[in-house]
Amino acid sequence: MNKWDRLEQELQARKAHNLHRTLRVIDSAQSRWVRHGGRRMLMLASNAYLDLCSDARVLERAAQALRTHGMGSGGSRLTTGTTDLHTGLEHALARFKGREAAMVFNTGFAANYGVIAALCGEGDVILSDALNHASIIDGCRQSKARVVVYAHNDMADLERKAAEHRGARGLIVSDGVFSMDGDIVNLPELVRIADTYGFWSMIDDAHATGVLGPTGRGTEEHWGMQGAVDICMGTLSKALGAEGGWIAGPAVLVDYLQNTARSYVFSTSLSPAVMAAAHAALDILAAEPERVARLQENIRWFCACLQAQGLRIASQTAIVPIPVGDEKRAADAAEQLMREGYFINAIRWPTVKKGAAILRAALMSSHTREELEGAARAIARAVSGAGG
Numbered sequence: 391m392n393k394w395d396r397l398e399q400e401l402q403a404r405k406a407h408n409l410h411r412t413l414r415v416i417d418s419a420q421s422r423w424v425r426h427g428g429r430r431m432l433m434l435a436s437n438a439y440l441d442l443c444s445d446a447r448v449l450e451r452a453a454q455a456l457r458t459h460g461m462g463s464g465g466s467r468l469t470t471g472t473t474d475l476h477t478g479l480e481h482a483l484a485r486f487k488g489r490e491a492a493m494v495f496n497t498g499f500a501a502n503y504g505v506i507a508a509l510c511g512e513g514d515v516i517l518s519d520a521l522n523h524a525s526i527i528d529g530c531r532q533s534k535a536r537v538v539v540y541a542h543n544d545m546a547d548l549e550r551k552a553a554e555h556r557g558a559r560g561l562i563v564s565d566g567v568f569s570m571d572g573d574i575v576n577l578p579e580l581v582r583i584a585d586t587y588g589f590w591s592m593i594d595d596a597h598a599t600g601v602l603g604p605t606g607r608g609t610e611e612h613w614g615m616q617g618a619v620d621i622c623m624g625t626l627s628k629a630l631g632a633e634g635g636w637i638a639g640p641a642v643l644v645d646y647l648q649n650t651a652r653s654y655v656f657s658t659s660l661s662p663a664v665m666a667a668a669h670a671a672l673d674i675l676a677a678e679p680e681r682v683a684r685l686q687e688n689i690r691w692f693c694a695c696l697q698a699q700g701l702r703i704a705s706q707t708a709i710v711p712i713p714v715g716d717e718k719r720a721a722d723a724a725e726q727l728m729r730e731g732y733f734i735n736a737i738r739w740p741t742v743k744k745g746a747a748i749l750r751a752a753l754m755s756s757h758t759r760e761e762l763e764g765a766a767r768a769i770a771r772a773v774s775g776a777g778g
């Protein structure tokens with residue numbers, strides 16, 4: 391028996407069920423057009439919704455920071471890894487969310503994982519949406535709190551479960567925009583329930599920052615409820631085109647997490663250049679809200695194009711899921727689109743349920759109407775042709 395047989399067998403099983411995944415290499419900057427396999431392709435899969443990964447101003451600020459501050463930070467935030475560029479970005483994030491304070495983690499994953507495990511422990515209760523991101527799920531597990539999963543965005547189910555745990559300490563946590571379905575949390579109800587039953591509310595705005603609300607401030611702004619959420623989480627890695635995750639809230643929360651969140655305390659901080667890039671992107675978002683408007687217009691247009699092709703699809707966010715179901719059909723449809731020059735991914739288990747595979751289209755503010763119309767036609771052909 392070879393030591394690696396066990397892994398080989400597991401991989402074979404995944405291949406047999408069309409669940410095996412491999413890497414696709416991109417030979418260019420992340421933008422609405424990329425180079426892959428020696429050709430130019432229209433990017434329909436990126437979370438870089440505002441097309442800022444290669445914006446000249448972002449690159450210049452990062453390059454300048456590299457010259458003044460160098461590459462690595464030499465240690466964790468509590469030792470050598472806090473520069474004026476880290477704290478400058480954190481002040482800007484606090485202002486962006488209208489909060490007393492903010493803190494940056496190395497990734498969005500590290501933020502959710504570290505924060506939830508730091509805030510909740512044995513004897514506490516965490517109410518978590520069934521479709522929350524993996525980093526929330528893992529943070530819940532790591533916390534040792536009692537985790538109660540409620541039906542996806544089902545506020546009656548949430549309230550029933552919150553009432554069952556009335557008097558307990560803990561947290562209600564949800565994605566603001568759900569990362570695969572692209573739908574939006576029912577924030578007014580979630581906040582009311584959290585306040586009624588005495589739980590903290592925590593919203594993950596990874597896919598809402600730069601996307602929702604007239605100025606891209608996220609889920610609260612979408613609902614006209616600025617300041618309503620106890621713990622705001624977001625990333626620098628999606629619409630803002632850089633890397634990192636962040637938390638914004640009262641100063642006492644940030645002070646506490648700086649001392650207790652293990653993914654923050656025990657990890658070398660991000661490069662100052664990444665902080666400079668993210669700060670530049672945040673400045674561009676504030677100065678050019680028309681980027682958000684263009685993205686929102688693209689979302690409406692793309693959904694209308696898909697509907698004109700007979701697909702019953704609606705989304706209010708940059709994530710437009712096209713349901714396929716069968717894993718092989720979804721993989722074949724994605725392959726066909728890749729051959730036609732559209733970079734798009736089939737999303738399969740474990741990211742979505744088995745038998746519920748989708749094509750996940752993600753839009754950018756820079757896509758043109760013509761590009762999106764062509765993409766909608768190609769998607770309709772690929773989905774209908776994929777053995778359906």
Ligand SMILES: *Cc1c(COP(=O)(O)O)cnc(C)c1O
Nearest residue numbers: 497498499523569596625627634
């Ligand atoms: C991507 C994502 C994260 C993780 O953020 P990274 O910066 O990629 O680590 C967390 N939550 C949600 C909902 C996400 O989609």
